[in-house]
Amino acid sequence: MSTISLEIDGREITVTPGTTILTAARALGIRIPTLCHVDGLEPSASCFLCCVQVEGQRTLSPACALPAADGMRVTTDSDDVHASRKMALELLLSDHAGDCVAPCAAQCPAGLDIPGFVQGIAAGSPRHAMEVISDTLSLPGTLGRICPRLCEQHCRRCDHDEGLAIAALHRYATDRNLVAPRPWEPPAPVATGKSVAIVGAGPAGLTAAFYLLRAGHACTLFDAHPVPGGMLRWGIPDYRLPPAALDAEIEVIERLGAELRMSTRWGRDFTLADLRRDHDAVFLGIGAQLSKGLRCEGEELALAGLDFLARVAAGEPTPVGERVIVLGGGNTAMDAARTAIRLGADVRVLYRRTRHEMPCLMEEIEGAEEEGVTIEYLVAPVRLAHRPGSGLDLTCRRMELGEPDDSGRRRPVPVAGSELTLECDTVIAAVGQGVELDLPKSEGLEVTGWGIAADSATLATNLPGVFAGGDAVLGADLAVRAVAAGRLAAASIDQYLNGRAVEGIASWTDVAMRRIDEGERAAIFRGIESSPRVPTATLDRSERLTSFVEIDPGLTAEQAESESRRCLSCGCRKADGCAVRNFATEYQVDPYRFAGDRRRFRQDSSHPEIFFEPGKCIVCGVCVEIAEQAEERLGLAIVGRGFEVAVAVPFDEPLSGGLREVARRCAEACPTGALALRTARACDLDGGRLVSLGRSRLRSAAGGG
Ligand SMILES: Cc1cc2nc3c(=O)[nH]c(=O)nc-3n(C[C@H](O)[C@H](O)[C@H](O)COP(=O)(O)OP(=O)(O)OC[C@H]3O[C@@H](n4cnc5c(N)ncnc54)[C@H](O)[C@@H]3O)c2cc1C
Ligand code: SF4
Ligand code: SF4
Ligand code: SF4
Ligand code: FES
Structure with missing residues (x-):
């Protein structure tokens, strides 16, 4: 038999006539991505993911359908090839009707x-x-x-x-x-011998410790406060988060081996240089501890919202008198107001915008009102002064909303001649928090206008081995984002300590x-x-x-x-096994680049073994081919034209009629979630019994990452 010699990516190979470039490349151990190709089936060459460059040809060719020819020189990866594969995926996803994750x-x-x-x-x-x-x-x-x-x-x-x-x-x-x-x-970790210093035992620092300890790295947390928890303990009042609930979760982290050094302040008791000398890596989770002032005459007479809440949390006597005015519209303002009312005061909240712009949760506003807090909108402070005798006079001005400011919210503008003076015993200023930036700067860290500068993908700062996250980077924000930052930092620090490239947590497309x-x-x-x-x-x-x-x-x-039991377990049954999603992630595609009208979501659940969701079909023809080879009586066919092209059972018969023998094989071979086994959902319940435990468990059971 005659043979053919060719070159793929500069490597020579000899094959028999009829061999495709895909098969030849595989024989050389060269990986070419495929979607519509299945070994043993006729190539449909419909997805174009396997495209390669043949020297002397102007256009790219699908390797799965391209026969090898003598003297051919093929390049399987180049900028052009990569860009074409990326575009092929973006086109395939442009009208996809499904949710990869819930x-x-x-x-x-x-x-x-x-x-x-x-x-x-x-x-x-x-x-x-x-x-x-x-x-x-x-x-x-x-x-x-x-x-x-x-x-x-x-x-x-x-x-x-x-x-x-x-x-x-x-x-x-x-x-x-x-x-x-x-x-x-969490299972007891195997010690790596590496140690990480964490400054700040708030949700960011505690979370970083939780995941670093699980990876086997020793963690020492340094915190200026006497007890850990950060704003969860010193800001959020007990009626929303009882200290015992927080303590129980912190104890889990301590049992994993966290060493807590409380009442120890960076800038007073140690320097960043000390930590970098004594530990293998450092995480900075110092939060946003600075209270912003009222920026009006007499502002020093107001009590800072954070100080007020921290004193009450510490159980210190905090007399506020009978009449309290809280200035602000965020979480701190609502928490201060609801705390003051519990101390027996009559509480008014003044906010310079409207209810619609208040940054706290609506249920917090409603809760405060239910408890008797009065909220007045479009009022801003002008002057605060001691009242002759006792108490304070707060002079305010009415506001109206003008053009949107940098935050996108309409800017409050003073109404001329609208001043009014309110009598009270205590004014609590809860108009925002900031991050202490002088200290990080003095230790050589770069900062932004609102926090420590850190790479958003890895949370690495400009100093090697030093990472930062949570409010310290974002400015005053949310606990769940601080928790997410702690886990991201832990992943990056683990990579750093293991000498791997620091990439953070890979995310799916x-x-x-x-x-x-x-x-x-x-x-x-x-x-x-x-x-x-x-x-x-x-x-x-x-x-x-x-x-x-x-x-x-x-x-x-x-x-x-x-x-x-109300949960529908949304998300694609095949998210973990979907080849389109895997390649979309690998090629970093933008699934919405060509987004126009997407197909409609439909689900055919008439088959006892499989589900069919046509909006996810990429019309690769694999199922049609499998059914044909198996000589299914009706099988499947590609019907329609152009945008409307789809896979269907001929004569509008139900799916159970089309696929009698090979439904399972079709679902397993389908490169997307269009055909999926009924049992493929990560956490299907079988008569109330848990079949499996979520995607992460499935991945680890399968030996995946
Ligand atoms: C009153 C209030 C109510 C809130 N309500 C909510 C809510 O309902 N839902 C929500 O999601 N978020 C809420 N937040 C926001 C949330 O609490 C924060 O986003 C979150 O705590 C930030 O976590 P962190 O770990 O980055 O910082 P923090 O929680 O601020 O922790 C930082 C820690 O670092 C320590 N520290 C600071 N400087 C130093 C130093 N120099 N040396 C040593 N230690 C230092 C501090 O003592 C502190 O323990 C609220 C915040 C406040 C103030
Ligand atoms: S942490 Fe917050 S956003 Fe995340 S699942 Fe819980 S409630 Fe939802
Ligand atoms: S039904 Fe369940 S899975 Fe679906 S969106 Fe709601 S919580 Fe998420
Ligand atoms: S349903 Fe059939 S044609 Fe559509 S993607 Fe799946 S295997 Fe390909
Ligand atoms: S065109 Fe070759 S795998 Fe799809």
């Missing part, structure tokens, strides 16, 4: 596998839920109480009835696990349907009855006003299990 999880800054942990609760196993949760979230009981729940407003159930009570569920799993006779705790239309809503919720979200219980008003007892008692086991 819409709720896509919005959690910490990337919590929400359907995964929720199914643990549905199966009556808070322990298993905990295991899934702690892969990405530390302090889940704390966050379950205070997180603004960025996830819940994106829950798919909002399109049907009400979003799932996600935060209450991870709080439930944590609280139950902590009191269980055999609570789940995902597609999302975002808004759905009426037809899609009907498809997603077919057969799913409306059921209201579990009601939130709150402490009786009279008890609230006389104590700092936690307002929200949390869910009972019965409530948690029934709420968790």
Whole structure:
């Protein structure tokens, strides 16, 4: 038999006639990505992902369908090839109708596998839920109480009835696990001999410690306060987050081996240079501790909101008198107002914009009002002075909203001649917090206008081995973002300590349907009855006003299990095995580059073994070919034209009629989630029994990352 000699990526190979470039490249160990190619099936050459450059040819060719020829010189990777593959993927995804991950999880800054942990609760196993949760979230009981729940407003159930009570569920799993006779705790680490200094024992620092300890690195946390917790302890009042709940979660981190050096201040008791000398890496999670002033005459007479809350948290006597005015509209203002009312004062909050612009949660505003706090809008301070005799005079001015400022919110503008003077005993200034920047600068760290400068992908600062995150980098923000930063920093520091490239946490390229239309809503919720979200219980008003007892008692086991059963386990059944998503991530595609009208989401669930979601089909023809080879009576066919082209059973027969013998094989070979096994969901329940424990568990069970 004659043979053919050719060169692929500069390497010679001899093959028999009829061999494709793809097969020849594989024989040389050269990887060419493929989507529509399946060994043993006729090439359809429809995806173009396998494109290669043949010397002397103007256009690229699909390697899976290109026969080798004598003297051919082929390049399998170049800038052009890479760009073409990227574009091929972007075109394939341009009209994709599906959510790779559940819409709720896509919005959690910490990337919590929400359907995964929720199914643990549905199966009556808070322990298993905990295991899934702690892969990405530390302090889940704390966050379950205070997180603004960025996830819940994106829950798919909002399109049907009400979003799932996600935060209450991870709080439930944590609280139950902590009191269980055999609570789940992270496995004991194997020591690496490396040590990390962490400055700040707030959520960012504690989380960095949690994940670094789990990776086997020793962690010492230094904090200026006498007790750890950061703003969770010194800012957020006990009625929202009882210290015992926070302590229980910090104890888990201590049991993992964290060494806490409290009442130890960077800049007074040690320098950054000391830490860099004594440890292998440093994480700075110092938060935003500076209270901004009122910027008006007499501002020094006001009590800083943070100081007020910290004194009450420390149990110090904090007399505020009978009439308290709180200035501000954020979390600190609401917490100060609701704390002052618990101390017996009559409380007014003055905010210079309107209710609509208030940066705190609406339920905080409503809670404050229920407790008797009066909120007045479009009022700003002008002057604060001692009142003859006792008390204070706060002179204010009415405002109106003008043009939007840098934050996008409409700027408050004074109304001429609108001054008014209010009498009170205490003014609490809660108009914002800032990061201490002089200290980092004095130690050689670069800073931004609002925090320590750190690379957003890795949290590395300009100093080798020094990382920073949380409020210290972002400015005053949210606890869940501080937790996410702590985990990201831990991943980067682990890479740094192991001498690997510091890249942070790899993220997937995902597609999302975002808004759905009426037809899609009907498809997603077919057969799913409306059921209201579990009601939130709150402490009786009279008890609230006389104590700092936690307002929200949390869910009972019965409530948690029934709420968790409302979860639809959204997200693609094949997210982990989808070749399109894998390649989209590898080629760093922008799935919305060519986004126009996307296909509509539909689901055919008539087949006993598989689901078919045509909006995810890339018309590769693999299933059609498999059915044909297996001589299925009806099989599948590619029907329609242009934009409407799709795979379907001929004669409009149901899927069960088209695929009688090879449904499973088709689903396994389908490169996307268009055809998926009924059992393929990461956390399907089988008669209430937990089949598996979330995607992360599945990946590790499969030996993946
Ligand atoms: C009153 C209030 C209410 C809030 N409510 C909410 C809420 O409901 N939901 C929400 O998500 N977020 C809320 N936040 C925001 C949230 O608490 C913060 O985003 C979060 O705590 C930031 O975490 P961090 O670890 O970056 O910093 P921090 O929590 O501020 O912790 C920093 C730690 O560093 C220590 N430190 C600082 N400087 C030094 C130094 N020089 N030497 C040694 N130690 C030092 C501090 O003592 C502190 O313990 C609230 C904040 C406040 C102030
Ligand atoms: S941490 Fe916050 S955003 Fe994340 S899942 Fe919990 S409540 Fe949602
Ligand atoms: S139903 Fe469950 S998985 Fe779907 S968005 Fe809501 S919480 Fe997430
Ligand atoms: S359904 Fe068939 S044609 Fe569509 S992507 Fe899957 S295997 Fe390819
Ligand atoms: S065109 Fe070759 S794998 Fe799709």
